[in-house]
Amino acid sequence: MSHSAVLSPGKREQTKVANRQAILNAAREVFAELGYDTATVRDIIRRTGLSVGAFYNYFRSREEVFEALADDGVRRFRPLLRACWEEAQDFESYLRSAILTYYDFVADENDSWQAGRPASERQPHLNLRTPEMERVFEEVRESIGKAIEKGGAPRVDVDYLAAACIAIAREIGDRMLERRPVDTASACDFAVRLILGGLPALPRKA
């Protein structure tokens, strides 16, 4: 309902782009709510107000929409991440800006998913293991790997460390989204301190 673009207003081209986007948005939602394998084409189009047939005008298969979704995510995220990399002076500053960028990104996505829907329908436990997010994470993992190698602690098990950083960032991120207000700054601070100094370095609560 909320996305039904369709039918009358605007030029052909506009509708086309809008419909494609409506399907992508719906797919993002459905996938976050139902999980990758459970989400069906009908689940997706039901939210768009379009017909099954229309779906296949925009995407050749169920697979393809998830591919496109993933591409879409990285395409928007990659440049942000690259900027962090280029502006970073050391590992810490890179880590901090990368994680914050990620948290702002997901907070934003989350907002747009939840937007315009009654509190009763809010999805508290969005599944962040979307194909979109997986791609974003591959991106992050790689850049953390490079940052570690370049920046400082070279004799450490980089594979384990990158995996752990991702895990921390992702998990704290999930929790962050469940709190109100969503506070990306302090979540980021927590994650960075944990990675850099462990338990003793964590911020004390008031």
Next chain:
Amino acid sequence: MSHSAVLSPGKREQTKVANRQAILNAAREVFAELGYDTATVRDIIRRTGLSVGAFYNYFRSREEVFEALADDGVRRFRPLLRACWEEAQDFESYLRSAILTYYDFVADENDSWQAGRPASERQPHLNLRTPEMERVFEEVRESIGKAIEKGGAPRVDVDYLAAACIAIAREIGDRMLERRPVDTASACDFAVRLILGGLPALPRKA
């Protein structure tokens, strides 16, 4: 023919309990290999030598077997975790023994899934996001929360911290299982040091 559960040799005298266990084991395997949504009831019973009908004698639905699987995991894991708790002197010793216990547990599960199957059929990337493991993690999360509150850093954001510990332990655990030989001790060491002291505390590679 018609009245005994035959087919796989050595399962000749399956009692009711044994059949139930056979289904659980098969389900664990199938789920680890195929993933929750992809695994079908027929995939499961095929490995047991039982019939579809028999499946429904032991479990009311496909759902239920996964529920039971989860219960089964915790039932076996909980006592081990409780022992850690009771023997622990401080947060560090608890953390170390809890994580090691978890790593030994999954390494073991993994072994038994892979046992008796040709190297060519080994599943390198078992899916550890089984319902079983999710429950085990809830258990761990809770105990970490309690340990933190009791043991040391009281003014820290416990929810974030427990989540991060879990994330680290789990992710490092996943990576550990993909290496040969599977080295639970050093994986545990890595995880504990990261949690307690962050990057500077990590073990250096030779």
Next chain:
Amino acid sequence: MSHSAVLSPGKREQTKVANRQAILNAAREVFAELGYDTATVRDIIRRTGLSVGAFYNYFRSREEVFEALADDGVRRFRPLLRACWEEAQDFESYLRSAILTYYDFVADENDSWQAGRPASERQPHLNLRTPEMERVFEEVRESIGKAIEKGGAPRVDVDYLAAACIAIAREIGDRMLERRPVDTASACDFAVRLILGGLPALPRKA
């Protein structure tokens, strides 16, 4: 309706065989009435009183049932044709017995398709281009080829001749089935005379 075997009577094995046969029969009918490409799985199972699912218990795909149908036809027809071959003294006697055998065969098939159905539902124009019949014809074509080469007119264009014999036999056969009573003997006589002596050799009508 007419074929619904199903459900209660008889042993499991009996039902199984009967159902498989019911599907084959229904497929033969449907294909004869609707043509190969138009016939759907639902068309077939509708006549059996079975469910879609049951169809896939017996045949792995829509393709497979048509394969099986074709096999089934040849399997029954081939031995009859072989007998003609072995008993034939010359090309004429072979031709005559082969064509008669074929006419008896299709008359029989036709009977069983039409059996037990009200006159109003009789299908006057059954499509004999079923996969079944195509196979039968390949069989016949080959044997005519061999008979020609062996039996007599060696310097003739065998490929053209065999094709023409088949065409004559098939087409006269089609017409024969539309007449009442179905008279295989005189249809066969007509075809054989035409092939062996052309127009002048044809039987005069009373």
Next chain:
Amino acid sequence: MSHSAVLSPGKREQTKVANRQAILNAAREVFAELGYDTATVRDIIRRTGLSVGAFYNYFRSREEVFEALADDGVRRFRPLLRACWEEAQDFESYLRSAILTYYDFVADENDSWQAGRPASERQPHLNLRTPEMERVFEEVRESIGKAIEKGGAPRVDVDYLAAACIAIAREIGDRMLERRPVDTASACDFAVRLILGGLPALPRKA
């Protein structure tokens, strides 16, 4: 772009009549290549450079285009056949000219379907059971019937005979098209001799 039927060069100034003809031609091709049931409306219009919508300006349905195609075929063929009829002195001369006319006709159609396409894309087995050809055959059948009744062997089973003549002509015709070079004269000779004198009358090979 938006107002002229473009795409294939040389079709720039398509009038209504020309578009209609373009669709018919495309349909003939597509049907010969793909078969009646497999050919889709989109297959057809793709070759014309027109749009789906345009198709429905010229034909009310997929059915209708095949109807029209059939009509088109007879409309072109009927006068040729009538000429044969009028010039024929006896049954033999009629038969010979009618069959030759038919062979020239199909050889021609076949040429135009294959024209301007690389040898690699040649369709060796064009489907001659098009609605167009079916109509042509009805035409031929009828005229053969009349020729027989008028010309000579009156006491023969005309229905069987006409059917057989058609069958021979058609089948030999199919084979003829698969040979190189396409030799309509000798194919016609073969068919006529077979009809008029049977096996003994056939031409001997060199």
Next chain:
DNA sequence: AATGAATGAGAATTCATTCAT
């Protein structure tokens, strides 16, 4: 007229679950 996106009925196939034996 021409365009091509939208529609939705219908196709093949899968699979959890039931039930007669």
Next chain:
DNA sequence: AATGAATGAATTCTCATTCAT
């Protein structure tokens, strides 16, 4: 209990046809 055939709703995808532009 055990068996496995039967069921039918649900899935992905296709395609003739309609209709707003």
